[in-house]
Amino acid sequence: MISTSAIGKILEKTEACSQIAFTRYVRSGRKPGPDPQLSMRDARFGRVPGRVYRPRAPSAGLRAGAIFCHGGGWLYCSFGRAGRICRQVGRESKSMVVSVGYRLAPEHKYPAAYEDCLNATIHFMKNIELYGVDPANVIVCGDSAGGNLAAAVSQTLAGRSDLPKLRAQILIYPGLQALDFNLPSYQQNRGVPLLFRERAAFYMLHYLNGNASNLEEVLEGSHIPIDIKLNYRKWVSPDNIPEKFKVRGYKPHVLLDCTTEVYETVKRFCEPNLCPLLAEDALIQQLPETFTLTCEYDVLRDDGLLYKKRLEDNGVRVTWYHLEDGLS
CATH class of the missing domain: 3.40.50.1820 (Alpha/Beta hydrolase fold, catalytic domain)
Known part of the structure; x- marks a missing residue:
């Protein structure tokens, strides 16, 4: 996958085809x-x-x-x-x-x-x-x-x-939020194949806007205003991650503010249809029984852990399986 990405970038620079088109071709399979x-x-x-x-x-x-x-x-x-x-x-x-x-x-x-x-x-x-x-x-x-x-x-x-x-x-191993790409799992597994931290943000931005503009701001956390981050901190926060998942090289991240221009391009990250972790409690309470699987060596691990906690806090029955040596 790393080789495919590298070749795709070369082909895109030579205007032979886009990196995404090349990757789709390689992944099409039989x-x-x-x-x-x-x-x-x-x-x-x-x-x-x-x-x-x-x-x-x-x-x-x-x-x-x-x-x-x-x-x-x-x-x-x-x-x-x-x-x-x-x-x-x-x-x-x-x-x-x-x-x-x-x-x-x-x-x-x-x-x-x-x-x-x-x-x-x-x-x-x-x-x-x-x-x-x-x-x-x-x-x-x-x-x-x-x-x-x-x-x-x-x-x-x-x-x-x-x-x-x-x-x-x-x-x-669901991806459920785009407010914080500096949660423990995103720091710990930022360079772990198959899903790198940078690629997770790249995919989310392409889904939202069709391009990866403001990728650096999203990665550093300067894409969402501080007041909005604080509003959702009750649900999207390292404080809600069990301590045993923070021992492998996690460092608390300083909250950064953002410019109005950047926020205007990504403000739909706050919509639950795009980031289900941000749905209100009244809706979470109506959800059906849930099975969720997380992998230790996966940037998306903490999205799953945070959603598991939200579901359980709202009375939804959850069966959780964690792969201690798993990759996404």
Whole structure:
């Protein structure tokens, strides 16, 4: 991945192609072959493309259903590229899995990916009888950027009375905030592959604005006014991270203010649909049972830890699994 990034930069400087386009090509991989345990077909959920994985074995009743939002920093991968994990979920849980083909940044900026995942989920829920899925047993899940999208979709649907309630949300090393890229995990794992600290901010900025302008301000923490940071400090703060996660080279970061010009370009970082960690307590309290996975050597670790605490503080049942030697 480091080599791919370096070659992509060279190609971009020579104007052969963009770094993002080259990385997408390298990551496209081979189309998966048939699976003896699952049938696979491409489908559309309203205007959103996707792929349906259905166990071939007959079911005695209605199946469980899973809506999967793939990772890739909102810039990379596809519903097809997510086939490996979708197949595993379908095989192991005997569930029908829907992989959502949301639009990618920077061509399609926020909230395009969120809206696609939300609209695909709503379409699926409204037509659930056509899929033979139990409306009381549907989960939304995702990894990394997909975990961000799954959390945002879950929050949006929490207050809906016209749709079945989600049974659970599964958040696999999710990225959930962009206020503080100097939390302990971002400092400790800043140079740990596969997701470097600088790349995490790069991806978030491309998702938001379609470019990485103000990357340095975001990394140093001078992109959000101090009064707004203090307002959210009850939720986004190293003080809410257990001490055992701070022993590996963490240094408290001094709060910096920002200019109005910079804040105007990134102020939507304060929207919960982009940063679900910032949702109000009244909404958090309505969320379904949650499973979250974090990795020790991952810049996104503390996003997951902070969200876990928020959920538990608001009475939401959480199952947490931490990979002590895990990478994102």
